[in-house]
Amino acid sequence: MTQERHLNNWPRHLSWHLTPPATTLGFNLDVSAARYPHKAALIFYDSKLSYARLKLEVEALAGYLQQECGVRKGDRVLLDMQNCPQFAIAYYAILRADAVVVPVSPMNVTEELVHYLADSGASTALIGQEVYKHFRQLVGNTVEHLIVASYADYLPGDSDVTVPVFVTEQRMSATQSGVVTWMDALGAQCAPQPPAAQPDDLAAILYTSGTTGKPKGCMHTHHSIMTTVVGAALWEGVTADSVSLATAPMFHVTGMQHSLNAPIYAGATIAILPRWDPEVAGYMIERYGCTHWANVPTMVVDLLAHPSTQTRALGSLQNIFGGGSSMPEAVAQKLYERCGIRYMEGYGMTETISQTHMNPHHDLRKQCLGIPTFDTLSTVIDPQTLKELGPNETGEIVSSGPQLMQGYWQRDEANKESFLEIDGRRFFRTGDLGRYDEDGFFYIADRLKRMINAAGYKVWPAELEATLYKHPQIKEVAVISSPDERRGETVKAVVVPTDEARGRITAEEIIAWSRAHMAAYKIPRIVEFAGTLPRSATGKIQWRTLQEKEWQDAGSARRQARSSDEKDEA
DSSP: OOOOGGGGGSOTTSOSSOOOOSSOHHHHHHHHHHHOTTSEEEEETTEEEEHHHHHHHHHHHHHHHHHTSOOOTTOEEEEEOOSSHHHHHHHHHHHHTTOEEEEOOTTOOHHHHHHHHHHHTOOEEEEEGGGHHHHGGGBTTTBSEEEEEOGGGGSOSOOSSOOOHHHHOOOOOOOSTTEEEHHHHHHTOOOOOOOOOOTTSEEEEEEEOOTTSSOEEEEEEHHHHHHHHHHHHHHHTOOTTOEEEEOSOTTSHHIIIIIIIHHHHHTOEEEEOSSOOHHHHHHHHHHHTOOEEEEOHHHHHHHHHOGGGTTOOOTTOOEEEEOSSOOOHHHHHHHHHHHSOOEEEEEEEGGGTEEEEEOOGGGOOTTOOBEEOTTOEEEEEOTTTOOBOOTTOOEEEEEESTTSOSEETTOHHHHHHHEEEETTEEEEEEEEEEEEOTTSOEEEEEESSOOEEETTEEEOHHHHHHHHTTSTTEEEEEEEEEEETTTEEEEEEEEEEOTTTTTTOOHHHHHHHHHTTSOGGGSOSEEEEOSOOOBOTTSOBOHHHHHHHHHHHHHHHHHHHHHHHHHHHO
C-alpha cells in the first residue's frame, strides 16, 4: 500500500485535495487583467507594465502568430529569451493562439537548437536578439518565421541600477526574409481568433535530457500545468498583493511556475531580472517590496555575501523557495538572522512541471525534499524488483499525481520505461534514490539516473559525451561531476585524445571548442587527459568508477587541508 503518513504533517489551513480551475492558463491572465487592469503586472528594472497592457500585447502578438505566421491550434512555437517582459508576453500569446509553448534556454547554440526545432516540429520562433546569431542560418530552412525582441524596448527612460549591455542594445533591423522585429509584429495590430484551447490540450513541451543523450520533450497540458500553479500559490501564500522576484530562468519549470504563472494566476506583480545579479536583486527587493522569491541556494549565498546588500532593507520577503540542490545550514541560518524567514526546500522535475514535494511552513526541515503535495502520492521502490519499500529504506522515489506529464513527445520506448502502476495508480520513476522517514518526509540519497546538478542546472553527461565525440582529436570521453564549493558540483570531462593529438591538445582548446557546440552551463569546467578509461568486462566505460574516485580524492584533499590548518593554529 502506498504510504500516506505525510498527511499527519499536512498544513492545517490547507485541504489535501486541490480543485484547479477547469480553464486554460490563458484564462488566468484574462481574469487578473479584468480584476487589476491598472496594477503593475511586470517590473523590468524600473519600468512597469500594467495587466491591461500585458493582455493587450498578448492579444496583438497572438493575432500576428495566427494571421502572419500561420500558427494553428496545436502547433508548436519555440520561445528562446532571457527573463524579460517579452518572455511573459510571448508565453501567453502562444497559448492565446491555441498553440504549444516550447521554451528553451538562451544559452543553447545552433547545434542544440536544430534538435529542438526538428524534434518538436516548430517552424515559428520568438527570440531575444542576442541569440539571433544562432538562428540566422536556420531561417528559411528549419525556421519559417522568426520574431526578434530587443530587451531595450521595455527599459525605463532612467534607472537607478546598472543595466547589462546585452539588455541595452538597440533594436536590430530585420533585413532577412522571414524575420520581423517584435515591435513591428505588435504594430501590425492583428486580432486573434476566439480562443479554442481546452484544459486537456497540450500547453507546453519542455525538454529534458537523460541517459540516452538527446533531449526529450515532456508533454504538459493546461490542466497539469494549472495544478502546480494553483498549488504553488496556495502553499507559498501568493496573493494579488505579492511581489515575486523572478531570477530563476522562466524557460525552466521553477521560474515558469513560481515566478511567472503563479503570480499571474494570483494577480501579483513580477519583478524581473534577465540574468542573476545579486546587487540588482537586493535593489529590487528593497525598492519594490518583493515578498516571494523562487531560486537556487547559490543565489541566496550570493545575495547575502554581496557588499551592496549589507545595508539593504530585505524585510519584505515572506517566502523564499527553492530546490535543485540543498541549502547549506550556515547560509540558512544567516538568511534567518538577516530576513527572519526560513528557506523552504522543495522537489520536482520537468516531468512533473515543478513540485511533487514541499516542506510545510510549520516544519521546514533542512536538506529535505518535504512531503508530497496536493493529491500527490510518493513512495520508494526497489529499482530492480519494483517492490515497495518501507520507512528509511533507500530505493528509487516514484510519484503519482495530476501534475505528471502526459509522456515524452514521440518517445514510446522512454514512456514505457518511465512509468509503472502501483495499486491501480500511474507512477513516474524519478531516477532519484532516496528514502522517507516515519513522518512521511522524503530525502535524496543518490541518483539512479546519471545527472550533474550544477547550481540548479541539470546537466546530462550522455548528451555532452555525444557532442564531445564530434571533436576530431577526442578518441574517448567520460563526463562526470566534480565537487565545487559554490555550485555544489561542476562538469568534468576525462578525455582520451587520439594518437595524433596526444601530448599536443590542451584542456583550454577543448573548453573553447565546447563553447561553440553547447550551452554555457554544460561546458566542462575541468578537463583531465587519460591514456585509457576504465571498462567493464563487456567493454562499457565505467563512468561511476571515475566519479567515485573524483569525489574520494576531493574529500581526501579537504581533510588534508583541515589537518594542515589545525597544525598551523597549534
